[in-house]
Amino acid sequence: EVGMLSDELRMNAYIVGGFVRDLLMRNKNFDVDIVVEGDATVVARTYAGRKGAKVSVHDKFKTAVVILNGDRIDFATARTEYYDFPAAAPEVESSSIKNDLYRRDFSINSLAVQINNKDFGKLIDFFGGQKDIKDKKIRVLHNLSFVDDPSRVFRAIRFAVRFGFEIGPHTKKLIKHSVNLNLIERIAGVRLFQELKYILSEDNYIDALKLLDEYDLFKYYSAKEVYNSGKLENLENLEKIYSWYTFQFSEVCDEIYKSRFCVLFSNLTFKEVVNLGERFNFSGKMRDDLIKGLLKTKNVVLKITKTKEVTPAKVYRLLNPLSNEYIFSVGALLSQKDDYLIKDYFTKYRNTKLLISGNDLKKLGYKPSKLFGVVLEKLLDLKLDGYITNKEDELNWAKK
């Protein structure tokens, strides 16, 4: 439909990037990126108007997003020197999509499929993307690619591990050059974090960490060594606990990268953790979540390891304030023989509830006050530790 509409508007339209790559590789991908030679905002507005869909337009960059039945379609105008010149001669049109594709990161991401009616389905491959998909290679399009955007170094690693591809020999060399030239330092903090987050969200992120180490990229995150065999063991623990959890509760965690992040940086000191947050230019919200989460995780691990007698109530009180991601990291950092603490927490402790309530306390003559909460908390601890087994016990203890 977008293609037919583009015909009407006399513009060429293409689906580009990840969607085409994944289509050729038979992977699922629901993010559609459309590039229009002409003006994408006109196509997006008209399309959304006809479909009764929501559209938000960025006039300055000539881009737009249409949300249709919950799916997102991104529209962008092909960026070339012919920017303001809608649909002229075919050479100009094709050079225009060509220029747009030339600005992209890797050959596998530089493929396009035309969607205009007359050329519907025509695959456009200027830079050998199909061959590289076949050869399983991540290759940049030109020598200055990492100079243009050093964050592509991290993208290369991410795509390599996601698809089980190799980074091509020349591209490898260019990555090493950009590390030697310290180009990575130029990446803005927000971006540096974003790339790490994406990497830690990949299923095969452990392979990616190996590559980050090989290319000596961890130094841009911390001066202290964060990656070694001990860390690998912790990360493997984490994955064990997390797969136990997903199996047990048939529930996945959308932000598992947070657990991985915590384990990865678990050996940093307080000061170093704070510095990391600063390097990432974290907003207050991110600091409160990830930086505090990491510090709390470390603290809970320390407390559990230092405590002589780790009772269920103590475990409950330590873990309960943490969200699941951080509880997984606590588990990963404890020695394996203590795994059961985390498992018991999820299967037993967190579901333990008192049978009596504030009302019962009132009947016993307690005046509603702060003390109420304290008494209920104490009762729950007794129940967790097995001193209380039924409602009568609860009432008896409450009387005391």
Ligand code: ATP
């Ligand atoms: P994913 O499945 O991770 O979303 P994707 O290929 O769709 O993969 P995006 O980050 O959404 O990745 O980018 C969409 C497209 O935009 C890419 O396929 C690539 O062509 C281009 N692109 C994105 N980031 C860059 C970059 N830093 N440099 C060059 N091209 C980029």
